Amino acid sequence: MAKHYGRGIAAVNYPTGMNLGGDPTQALIFCQPTGGFSVKLASTDLGQGLKTVIAQIAAEALGVPFDSVIVDTGDTDSAPHCMGTFASRATHRVGNAVIMAANEARKALLDVAAEEMEAAPEDLVLENGEIYVKGAPERKTNVFNVALAAHFKHGKTISGRGIYLKQKSGLDPETGACDPDSTEAHATTVAEVEVDDETGEVKVLRLASAYEVGRQINPEMVKGQIVSGAVMGMSHALMETVFPYYPALDHHTYSFGEYIIPTALDIPEIESVVLEYPSSNGPYGVKGVGEMTANSPIPAIVNAIYDAVGVWVTDLPVTPEKVLRALEERSLETH
Amino acid sequence: MESITVTFKLNGKTTAVAIEPLESLRTVLREHLHLHATKAGCGQGGCGSCTVLVNDEPVLSCLMLAALADGQEVTTLEGIGTPPHMHPLQTAFFDRFAAQCGYCSPGMIMAAKALLDKNPHPTRAEIAEALAGNLCRCTGYVAILDAIEDVVTQMQEA
């Protein structure tokens, strides 16, 4: 028996968003009488943390404290249209819509503040909920006071509407020419594996990746996607199939007993660095990261197996059996 | 057979409930007693999201006849901590971003609690072994292991 070490790399791109039928999302923001801002979305948090990153984006764009922003998602009676959470689009689309809505609400707020302070709106600075006159920081008020004044004195709404639409792209049926995405994120993953030449088992020792995601809104949650994707990608490469003898239907899986995904004992060492090259059209330069992280590990692992034992197994999942058969076929060829 | 009544100590409080004979403990907790922290992930014993403690031992409530809880002590996630008085494991899971979609979190935390109650100083490998029956599809487990290790460290320092 011998165990063989191998290293493989994969460099990938990933498109943000879709365009098949036009890809819009809307947001509404309104200010409550005491200066809280409610962001109304019909969007969905799948666990990736959308509710949190949108609150960050809204607070940043409005110039108010994070805790004063309420994000209300997931109700079609109270919030306008969102295409949905998929295609690595949510932070990009929803974030852009929220910035647009925030800009309108912020302008309305500063208009009222300007009246209250007898200053020109363009001379006002709004930072972290505090408002002051540029060059005269002693002339100041805050969102709480202005919101109260707007509601009870000026009869003004402080609210904003936002939409982001990626236009539908035509697709030339003869050439395939189209505009398939908004921006591209990128990644390179290095996989290190150990292959047992008696059993064909592949143990992934390490997945080290560099991800370029435009701009991180919340670095811990980006890391959460990277680690998540590393494990899901490894699982896709080595373990998972609904039809173990595809295209045959035999032994169609029905439980986690035969549909194998990793446990806490199966995970490799996972390392990453994140690069930020802001995109031209994402909110603060965001590119989508959610889906990409599960992609680069797959070919990196398959390439590492080739590096370790010199056989190509390019039919996923790379089960121990497929590796062993490939090794046996090769030894028949060489003897 | 008509419905039967089982009486057990649930999160420290004696509870009597009328059940159908073959109902699982999970069904009774969620659908009769409306303690929804215990999740229904597979009903097959494969995911661990319905893990609760019976007499301080972790069991899968989807595979346990509720009738067998009679006279036992059952602890669910609701019984170990609620805001603002969270269990240290809950705090650590929150601080470490160890919950993404959150669906496996109750089972994970109960499995971790069962471990730490018995072995306050587990290694990372022992922690992973204690979670072998709990699947997570979101986090890749690293943050979960980190969170539990944080609690182990806190207990060592305390």
Added chain:
Amino acid sequence: MNADLFIPRSLDEALSVVQTHGAGLLVMGGGTMMMAHLNEGIFFPKKVMSLARAGLSGVYRNGHTQIGATTNLTEVSQIADYPILSEAAYQIGGPAIRNMGTIGGNLYMPQPAGDLAVPLLAYDAHVELASASGSRTVSLEDFLAEPRSHRGVHELLVAVHLPDPTGYAAYLKLGRREANTPSVVAVGVRVVMDKQGQISDARLALGAVGPFAFRAKNAEALLIGQSLNAKSIADAAQIAMEESNPFTDALATAWYRRHMVGVFVKRTLEQLTK
């Protein structure tokens, strides 16, 4: 789901339920297999008996070792005298499953589950079947081959009996991930050596490579009279491969399972040389 549930508080009570209801009664040990089927709506039993409170749990030593049928896998994993039995139990599921699954129930699990039979065969286990009119023991080997015919409709599996362990034993299981996995193959081996270092008795049991766990008797026969060396190990592995009758399922094909019998019999025997 209108059903009668019996939770007998003693063996006698359990046997009387079996005597009365016989074939139409679904008997649950820990419930880990049956409750999953109930939850999925695969079948709808009308009469169910749980043995959980029948007092059948516990490990007793009295000239030999007796393990009550509802002793759970956690408890089995702590039986120090039979190291490969405890090892096999520890490698099943996660902690919660081990707290629920029972040794008796495990012997009814269809392959590739039911790992405990493998070390139990290596230890020459017998099972005790009881009915209202008395009890009898059957070798585990015979029982596994046809559990339904060996257990009468009015009988219950109440205990597993093990002679005192002799010799050296080793157990290895290959699954598809590090833990909580059914077996691709499970190998349990126990050999008794004479003073010259030659094998005087051998048990080689295989799981997940046949319709039920079984002893590779030709391989055992080959080992007897030999020392454990590269050649005898390789020969035994080869014969065990030939003796196995593997199947294909979602985890592996018959081809792969047979290959892994060779690899894991070899690795298991090699452990004994260390």
Added chain:
Amino acid sequence: MGVKQLGIVGQSVKRRDGIGHVTGQTQYVDDVFYTGMLWLKMVRSPISRGIIHGIDASKAEAFPGVVAVVTAKDVPNNWYTILCLIGVEPNDEPVLAHEEVMYMGEPICAIVAETEAIAAEAAALVKLDIEELPPVLDMEFAISPDAPVIKKWGNNTFMYDGYNHRKLRFGDFEKAIQQADHVIEGDYSLSPIEHAPIETHCCVVKPEPDGRLTVHSNTQALYFTMDNTAIILQVPSQRLHMIGGTVGGGFGGKVDVITEPITCIAAMKTGRPVKWRWTREEEMRKSSTRAGVKMHYTDGVMNDGRIIARKVRSLEDAGAYHRHSPYGVQKHMANLPGPYTIPNVWVDAYCVYTNRQPSSAMRGFGVTEATFAVECQMERIARTIGMDSWEIRLINAYRNGQMRPVRKVVEDATLIETIQAAAELIGYELPAHLKAMSSDDYGGKGGHHG
């Protein structure tokens, strides 16, 4: 690289929903209960392909505790074509099958009962009279002339503008491949996989006194689900009030509108709240999967490592019905050449129908498969011509200002930078000329790395 520091953006603030998750107080759909709520179970096809001659639900209807049986007759517009909103046609998938079944597990009728257990037991009593036909399971067979035609439009592929595949044509592949120093081919395939979120599909619908329906859904796309449901129910969208936004894992599996229409119909028919929660077995065997994909690459490569021509033929297994696959194949087509500058590209991408559970969206679908093939193929090229694995990628990596085969100018490439950063991360010293490369070194327009 320097990005402008911002305030709260860029900070790792804690999750807004984190405390709810770790204390079990977050409300997921399955945590919604109403007084008098009924449960739904689906009767499904036991075979992969056949003609339905009869559905006898009389025993189920008579089973104590059963409140209603929902069949195709109860579905106002019995077509489930989720991308009809963006013009995908023709209709091909019934919400409830009544004439034929196209995959094992296809829904036929729903049992609505007082408890989940009663619904399950009654569902098992429905008698189906289905004449079995041989299923088509293999994609190559499906597109061969010998295969039975399983689709009403006369073949077994989705039709794109009159073609049975999507085309990508850039440069002149046929000419370029003749000039290549090496022709390197590779086959790549992926078996269907399951999203496997820990939370299965679940929907709860409550009829309101004003005639509206409150729909608790774990869909990934509320409005998309609302609009598709309204089309099936033939009611104005305003009749529906969708509540969701908290999902126990999706991964693309919850973009199908697969539970809401039937649960709504059951609630309308009974006038009571109804819950439909899928079992794990349904999640594995009946919900959409990631598609099986088979790809063949033929690349023309020069001795210096430049890839001058790439041809790809790809088959994507949609399973029995469209769902999101016609779109997924387009995304796939656009990504099959990879993030490399290749002047001559030819892609044929097929969306193929077979008698298996439909495939649909899953994390990266279309792209994941392409990326897997491209990056293995890059390694195969490197090994074949004897070039370093890093160098082959760096010299071919697309640069800002270059034209992608879909005829979009590259403007935010950082492939080279991530390759360099990964080498640095693992302590691998790239040669100076590779270290000096940049996504902006093409000299064309675009790029914003300055």
